[in-house]
Amino acid sequence: MHHITWTALLLSVTLSVSSGGNVLVFPLDGSHWVNMKVLVEELHSRGHSITVVRASDSWYIKEESPHYSAITIPTAGTFLQEFFGTFAKSMLNIRKEQKFSWPHLMLQFEVINMFSEMHRQMCEMMAMMFQDKVLMKSLTDAKFDVVLTDPAVGGGVLLARRLSLPLVLNVRWTVHGEAHYAIAPSPLSYVPYPGAELTDKMTFSQRVQNMLTYAFSLFQMQMIVAPHYTAFCKRFFGPEVDYFSLFQDADIWLMRNDFTFEFPRPTMPNVVYMSGFHCKPTRTLPVDLEEFVQSSGEHGVIIMSLGTLFAELPSDISEEIAAAFAQLPQKVIWRHKGAKPSSLGNNTLLVDWIPQNDLLGHPKTKVFVAHGGTNGVQEAIYHGIPIVGLPIVFDQPDNLSRMVARGTAKVLDIATLDRAVFVEALRAVLYEPSYTENMQRLSRIHHDQPMKPLDRAIFWIEFVMRHGGAPHLRTQSFRMSWMAYHSIDVILTLLMALLLLVIIMFLAIKKCFSVLFKKKVKSD
Incomplete structure (x- = not known):
């Protein structure tokens, strides 16, 4: 104390x-x-x-x-x-x-x-x-x-x-x-x-x-x-x-x-x-990372990060992911902890930490494999990089569903992931231009503001x-109470007043007909 x-x-x-x-x-x-x-x-x-x-x-x-x-x-x-x-x-x-x-x-x-x-x-x-x-x-x-x-x-x-x-x-x-x-x-x-x-x-x-x-x-x-x-x-x-x-x-x-x-x-x-x-313009990458990115040539780079909590995946999932990456011509930078997957290809670099914002802003980056946290999704929008989503928990599935609705992402179930499905999703986002075009359109909208x-x-x-x-x-x-907020009390009061007015009018008309009927009987 x-x-x-x-x-x-x-x-x-x-x-x-x-x-x-x-x-x-x-x-x-x-x-x-x-x-x-x-x-x-x-x-x-x-x-x-x-x-x-x-x-x-x-x-x-x-x-x-x-x-x-x-x-x-x-x-x-x-x-x-x-x-x-x-x-x-x-x-x-x-x-x-x-x-x-x-x-x-x-x-x-x-x-x-x-x-x-x-x-x-x-x-x-x-x-x-x-x-x-x-x-x-x-x-x-x-x-x-x-x-x-x-x-x-x-x-x-x-x-x-x-x-x-x-x-x-x-x-x-x-x-x-x-x-x-x-x-x-x-x-x-x-x-x-x-x-x-x-x-x-x-x-x-x-x-x-x-x-x-x-x-x-x-x-x-x-x-x-x-x-x-x-x-x-x-x-x-x-x-x-x-x-x-x-x-x-x-x-x-x-x-x-x-x-x-x-x-x-x-x-x-x-x-x-x-x-x-929290997004910032891209800064220069460390020399070794920049050399690896440049070695991708015309194919470009895929960035994968599932955040701090999920950096260490179960080995069977890691093996499927690594095997899928190995089938692609792109270079891959994967934030990964734990044992090195046996299926890891020569095109994939495993790192404990990545300068995520700077990598997403690099002109050779093509796809972001992400878990769908708010920070990462916003960085992807900022830099115009489409997403292959592997949501796990909390708000991640919902965040990525919004990106799917805008045509900027494909989402997979990481718990049942296999290499064939993962490769198919990666190729779709890499080679179907609509994903990149839609994300870049969102990026232009995001940047086009006065402040x-x-x-x-x-x-x-x-x-x-x-x-x-x-x-x-x-x-x-x-x-305000729920009733006052929705004006239920006002509506009920007005309805009661309307009902009362109708009753009064009904009774008045009834009285008028009664008086007229009596006069007619007397005249007869």
Whole structure:
């Protein structure tokens, strides 16, 4: 605990003399930190002082950095490389069975329990921080201008509430799922819910599927998220505070996608699209890598990377992939860990790490074999490189389904992959010009904008810092009841008034006929 306290006290002094703004960053580890780090470094380059809250067992987030100071919180979190790596291997093994089985059902429960435990430990870490009076005082005294956080976990949102600071989200996912569903109208009739792998043109059966996917997701969130954050808010903020309203009350939502990737849908004034903000122009490759790329001649190069979690595949899958690559005239650069496949061809280079952005931007790169993470898909769009997708888990299948809908990718099931199917998909994307043409068209659209996505993101963070928030852009619709939001009460009131008017008119007409009938009887 003393480690936290002294670090924070030192920061409060350091930050007070900074000429720029003071930004408190609460990131999510793993691949999410990769893009948050881009914002951190850019803010630092513009003279702002950055403080990053990190767990002591952080995977990617280092304690020492020239770009930020760190507050390290002692914790034994479960959302580590080893934990997710074990889960990824389990998912692959279950999918290889090609049927819905008892182990498959158990894996679904394991996913629920895993994320529930992640959020439980997040609330535990935040409780530790909130109860450390010296730490909280030092954070208050540091006079931060804004909290920048990834709302896929709730720590930064809770901290912003406790410190009464403006809140900016670096977001695609919140604790409840895709971010648009938190604040923007999202009609399920034409807005495909992530996970359903649908487009904005749905048949009746697909709309049923979309609705059921959405309902099941809400059910999962109630099991995974609600118990932990509800209890936390009741303890520290009082029973009247709904935890998710704290997310919805954020000033700016920096959205890590745009409408080259997303299907057209309603949005809100405080949603700022910054798709591809982490992408950069190509830099020179290391000499040995450049020589290998140039040796491909007119055939070009295929790049394969399945991200950090999936770099080490089961040996039988690796053998099929290697054998498929060996049949092609292209050179292949494959980010691969584990034993070297026996079927590996002379045209394939295995590496532990690749400069992915620089390789995708190289003029000899023809195809990107990818797992479909958001960062990689956006880099492919940025550089105009078509994709052969091998999705494994999380949002990857849905991300790649959007690329398939745009004619920029072919997607295969990695769990049942064989060399013949893989070669066929690679040749299709390599030699059918429509895949490259469609991706290059998306790339031109992405680049044709008045302001670079990173500059736009930084502008809005600094806007919030200059003005102490952006309440004029925040909708209050989430504070309305479901009945009021959909005007059900108004519709019912008007229908009752109409019914009453009809009854009155009916009774008046009936009375008139009654009087006329009586007069006629008397005259007779």
